[in-house]
Amino acid sequence: MAVAVAGPTAPAAQLAEQLGLDFGDLRLLSQALVHSSYTNEQPSAGEPNERLEFLGDTIVSLIVSEQLWQRYPGEDEGSLTTRRAAIVSARGLARVAQRLALGSYLFLGQGANLSGERARRSVLAGVFEAVTGAIYLEFGFERTRQWLLEVLAPEIEAHPPVASLKAPKSALQELSFARSGRPPHYRLVSEVGPPHDRQYVIEVVVDGQPMGRGEGRNRRDAETNAARQALAALSGPNEGTAGLV
Secondary structure, three states, X not given: OOOOOOOOOHHHHHHXXXXXXXXXXXXXXXXXXXXXXXXXXXXXXXXXXXXXXXXXXXXXXXXXXXXXXXXXXXXXXXXXXXXXXXXXXXXXXXXXXXXXXXXXXXXXXXXXXXXXXXXXXXXXXXXXXXXXXXXXXXXXXXXXXXXXXXXXXXXXXXXXOHHHHOOHHHHHHHXXXXXXXXXXXXXXXXXXXXXXXXXXXXXXXXXXXXXXXXXXXOHHHHHHHHHHHHHHHHOOOOOOOOOOO
């Protein structure tokens, strides 16, 4: 029987059923679903999921590292690191969280919910890690490992070329150095909106030419999108012309 906690447990019970995990105590899984913005508005909800996220981050990284080490015996540390980053990055784990519909179970503050935090990659990745932490504390390492290998199977069992997995900014930096001996330069074009819903536009310059422009809710996302566009421009038929807008 689930133990009552300060905060709603129904979503945790529904999630446990969806995941096929028989929690004897739903308190940890309930905590994993509570974002800090919710506890700011509802102090009686208890702790947010940040400590569980910290724990889950380590567990996910360890188990993915172990699997990649076994699957790619001929690859060096750099290649394995690239493969791991593609899976355990915010983008990668957010994709898994979306597959599990974790965002629909998440408790957010009203402001965060209205500003679209439920769909934000970092928030989704965080709740996935927090749920992993809760599973580990409830069931132990081996059961958590089994669960992770099941939910991460599409990512772990894929065998894409390492070059295709590099983050856009890293790939663009390598390409820029190879072409000009200089790194790309990112410059802010605009920054609009209130602090909780800021929108950035960043332009990236490669070898003196603007080659891409990206938008995002923070500078990092905008720079990543700009780098992705620049890579497409540099590998396209009009390579070397002025950048995209």
